[in-house]
Amino acid sequence: MRSVYSRAGALVALLAVFAVIAACAIGPSSSSGTKTPTANGSGTPTATAESNGTPTAAPVIPTATTPPGVPTATPIPCPRSDTPFGSLIHTASSRNSAGDYTIITDSALYCQPNAILRVTPNWNPSGGVGIYNNHAIGVYYIGGSTQRWAIFNQDFAAIPNGAAFNVDYGFAIGDAALCVHTATAATIINNYTKIGCETGSDNPNTIMIATPNWNSPGSGVYDNHPIGVFHSGNTWYVFNEDLAAMPVNTTFNLARVNGFVQTATAGNISGDYTTINLAALNGHPGLKLQVTQNWNPGAGAGVYNKHNIGVFYIGGSVQRWAIFNQDLAAMTPGASFNVTYS
8 A cells, every 4th residue: 555654754845845946856766777688689488478368367356545645835836738749758866756656747747637648668768778667657646736747656666766758648638539447347357447438449450558547537546467458349448467356446548549569479579578670660769659568459369468568779780669578577479569659
């Protein structure tokens, strides 16, 4: 359970820095190792691919948990942005992080609780130094005097200094293919939930991106599991890759986007990652990729990859993007991923 006391205490002390630091600086976080994934070779995968059938698990439903602490410091100016859609790269540091979360300080997201964020860990933005964060992540909105979005680790582990995240955002307005889905008792079947909002659910070739949303407008429920999407019977579903039961009232931000499916094969797997070979991405380390695991592209056979994932850029003579398992486990042959980029 996330500690209200420790989070609130840290924020009360650290938000005082706002008077000096306009970018919403907040307290310290821990750091992780910087082991570099190998960029060459054709390592032999050792993971076993599970296939066939719809994802299932025993329906053990956890109870709701205590919400994050809310800062009580003196209110600060709250500029609003008129930018309806955008993207950015957020890097956690001692100035914007505290404990298990890091606050996004981009002004376009100030005072925007209805924004629909999608987030993917980026191991080495622009091909720089890499930082692992082997944890299921999500986003949540800090109200009160803060009025900012944050990225957090679902298991309450500290966000490492230098951990970076690609962030896309938009709003459910006009014909925007964005929505927020809450998993209720009526939509949950074991480890998955039937998406009830409009996201092109009748098309198995839709490129669907999903990110857990803890509290806006969710009810504050954690889902500490790697997630994915799959299509069955004219409907899209969000599911837990490790087959853990889907918690009641877990909430997900969803986006129907332009993109492609990357499938890990013997020809593109090297150890814990699969390399993307697409002309629009090759040679462009500054791109912002969003990735969600896709259990069965085109409603075909399903393959699990029960790991937290991220993206990184391979420099040198390779100059390509890759999707990797944060725990360094061998990439599963046949595992597929919905990918979009900006």
